[in-house]
Amino acid sequence: MEECCSTKPKKEHTHDHEGHDHDHGHSHDAEGKSAFQMFLPALVSFAILLGGILLDHVIKPDWFDGWIRLCWYLIAYVPVGFPVLKEAFESIKNGDIFSEFFLMGIATVGAFAIGEYPEGVAVMLFYSVGEVFQAMAVTRAKTNIKSLLDQRPDEVTVIKNGKPETVKAEQVNIDDVIQLKSGEKLGLDGELLSETASFNTAALTGESKPNTKTKGAVVLAGMINLNTVSQVKVTTAYKDSKLSRILEMVQNATAQKAPTELFIRKFAKIYTPIVVFMAIGITLLPYFFVGHYEFRDWLYRALVFLVISCPCALVISIPLGYFGGIGAGSRNGILFKGSNFLDVLATVQHVVMDKTGTMTEGVFKVQEVNFNDEFNKHEILKFVNALEGNSSHPVATAIHEYAGMIDHSVQLEAIEEIAGQGLKAVVNGKELLVGNFRLMDASGIRYDLNPDDIIFTVIAVAYDKKFVGYLTIADSIKTDAQLTIDRLKSLGVKTTMLSGDKSSVVNYVADTLKIENAFGELLPEDKVNKVKEIKAKNQTVAFVGDGVNDAPVVALSDVGIAMGGLGSDATIETADVVIQDDRPGKIPMAIAIGKQTKRIVWQNIVLAFAVKAIVLALGAGGLATMWEAVFADVGVALLAILNAVRIQRMKF
Numbered sequence: 001m002e003e004c005c006s007t008k009p010k011k012e013h014t015h016d017h018e019g020h021d022h023d024h025g026h027s028h029d030a031e032g033k034s035a036f037q038m039f040l041p042a043l044v045s046f047a048i049l050l051g052g053i054l055l056d057h058v059i060k061p062d063w064f065d066g067w068i069r070l071c072w073y074l075i076a077y078v079p080v081g082f083p084v085l086k087e088a089f090e091s092i093k094n095g096d097i098f099s100e101f102f103l104m105g106i107a108t109v110g111a112f113a114i115g116e117y118p119e120g121v122a123v124m125l126f127y128s129v130g131e132v133f134q135a136m137a138v139t140r141a142k143t144n145i146k147s148l149l150d151q152r153p154d155e156v157t158v159i160k161n162g163k164p165e166t167v168k169a170e171q172v173n174i175d176d177v178i179q180l181k182s183g184e185k186l187g188l189d190g191e192l193l194s195e196t197a198s199f200n201t202a203a204l205t206g207e208s209k210p211n212t213k214t215k216g217a218v219v220l221a222g223m224i225n226l227n228t229v230s231q232v233k234v235t236t237a238y239k240d241s242k243l244s245r246i247l248e249m250v251q252n253a254t255a256q257k258a259p260t261e262l263f264i265r266k267f268a269k270i271y272t273p274i275v276v277f278m279a280i281g282i283t284l285l286p287y288f289f290v291g292h293y294e295f296r297d298w299l300y301r302a303l304v305f306l307v308i309s310c311p312c313a314l315v316i317s318i319p320l321g322y323f324g325g326i327g328a329g330s331r332n333g334i335l336f337k338g339s340n341f342l343d344v345l346a347t348v349q350h351v352v353m354d355k356t357g358t359m360t361e362g363v364f365k366v367q368e369v370n371f372n373d374e375f376n377k378h379e380i381l382k383f384v385n386a387l388e389g390n391s392s393h394p395v396a397t398a399i400h401e402y403a404g405m406i407d408h409s410v411q412l413e414a415i416e417e418i419a420g421q422g423l424k425a426v427v428n429g430k431e432l433l434v435g436n437f438r439l440m441d442a443s444g445i446r447y448d449l450n451p452d453d454i455i456f457t458v459i460a461v462a463y464d465k466k467f468v469g470y471l472t473i474a475d476s477i478k479t480d481a482q483l484t485i486d487r488l489k490s491l492g493v494k495t496t497m498l499s500g501d502k503s504s505v506v507n508y509v510a511d512t513l514k515i516e517n518a519f520g521e522l523l524p525e526d527k528v529n530k531v532k533e534i535k536a537k538n539q540t541v542a543f544v545g546d547g548v549n550d551a552p553v554v555a556l557s558d559v560g561i562a563m564g565g566l567g568s569d570a571t572i573e574t575a576d577v578v579i580q581d582d583r584p585g586k587i588p589m590a591i592a593i594g595k596q597t598k599r600i601v602w603q604n605i606v607l608a609f610a611v612k613a614i615v616l617a618l619g620a621g622g623l624a625t626m627w628e629a630v631f632a633d634v635g636v637a638l639l640a641i642l643n644a645v646r647i648q649r650m651k652f
Helices: 025-030 035-059 066-093 100-113 117-149 242-251 259-284 295-309 312-331 339-345 377-388 394-403 437-442 481-490 503-513 524-535 548-556 569-574 586-620 626-649
Strands: 155-160 163-168 177-180 190-192 196-200 211-214 230-234 334-336 350-353 360-371 412-418 422-427 430-435 457-463 466-477 494-498 517-519 541-545 559-563 577-579
Touching (some): 100 117, 100 259, 295 626, 312 334, 312 339, 312 586, 334 586, 350 524, 377 394, 377 422, 422 457, 466 503, 503 517, 524 541, 524 548, 541 548, 541 586, 548 559, 586 626
Parallel strands (some): 494 517
Antiparallel strands (some): 155 177, 177 230, 190 230, 196 211, 422 430, 430 457
């Protein structure tokens, strides 16, 4: 546990096996139950308690006395008290004697022992209501995260006996053949059976150019089929897919404790035994110093002291504050794998980011059409679009998206594809060339520009032996990328872009977005070295990436952020924070959630300590009753819970 308190959080996401974690045990009890079912024991107890108080102070029948009165309040106590006493017994069996369950148990049983039946029931009732509110808040946070992440395709098309058949995705077996339509996301890892197929693999490879796979190639869950219908043989079970593993990470999110949370847990383990012995002292020591010692009065004070001193307001509210932050992230498409990463994000000074798939879309789009004025731009573009209709290359797809529907009235003759250069055809008796500048050179087409001066991928066009001009095709910048950089700067966070793409493209994107530093043509180890240089300046660094090549640097950073919509398995598993919809605007939002969570956690700490200190002093002096004790314990816990849940309602 001590290791978790270090500045750099541990990357392993293991289960926490401590006895009774508020953010573990009770939240699981709440799953699958309605709010009415969860509150039912408290409602029953409250109704019987209210009846008892009416009989005691309003109706006052003669028969409501002695054993009848005791049994009445015992019946009121059992629905809320039995589960807590059971937890106390289990805690003692596990070696954790001084748990909050034990404190509440002896305080309420002691209240019954001295005849304060209504107060004993009331203390346990309000404590149980607080536990239910906590369980509901934690469960809601978990449900939000699960519903956000569980975006796996429910059904896939499997080829059985030569015919396509739609089946549940979890029923697909290894070696089954999936038919993947254009635009569909692959739900399971597999091997391509089709001769060729183009996939959007930007998130997996870190390259901006879509990838054309050939028969026998490995294709991974998360790839999107771009063109023709393809067939894939499944090689990995559905339960082992990327999203399945992320869901498992959600279950383990609470295992990574924030340093503040760890400190409070350790504090409670020392503090609770101390207050138990102090309560014993309050009961017995006055015998030696007070003239008219009354055991019952001093025992009552000690019981009040115990209820007040119960650390559950802290033990509940602080994990719940962090769960509120995790829940706020889930509502906005951000998965925090542990509360410690919320703390680290609150102190981030430098965000280092990848380019492709992080700040750019990872798909090709036509950026510019630069044709000479002597040609009819609309007509030439119509010819180019018709000719590219014979290609399944992603570049052709970008041209189709820009130019619109193919005009089938265009008569193409002598169509020829020249490997590594482009396409050739005859239109209206004149030669049309569409490809790179090597095609222009090989065909003797003269042009008066330097292709190296053009930043993006260039498609040159010639018609009737004359150079028409060119189209540039590039990976477009995400719509919220500029807002992301502006907001990071407003938070006082420095920015650096690292990419394996060509430097001209990286510098263009960085200049457009006004990113402070940018480096291109980097290998994965170069990215690692750059981040090491930044960390050497004692800066807290967050790295944002999405490809397999980003996994090493994500692991090195103080907090690793993965673009999870199409992010690679390796990067998502290594990352501490996952942005599910790939929007870079969620980066400053995650930092803002971290800062707000830390603020609310400290508000809860100050509130709990201040109120408890005041009422403890009053209780020891005999000036506070069980009712004030209930407020100091359960009331503060409920206020802290409401404060923590407030995070999920905030707009970031």
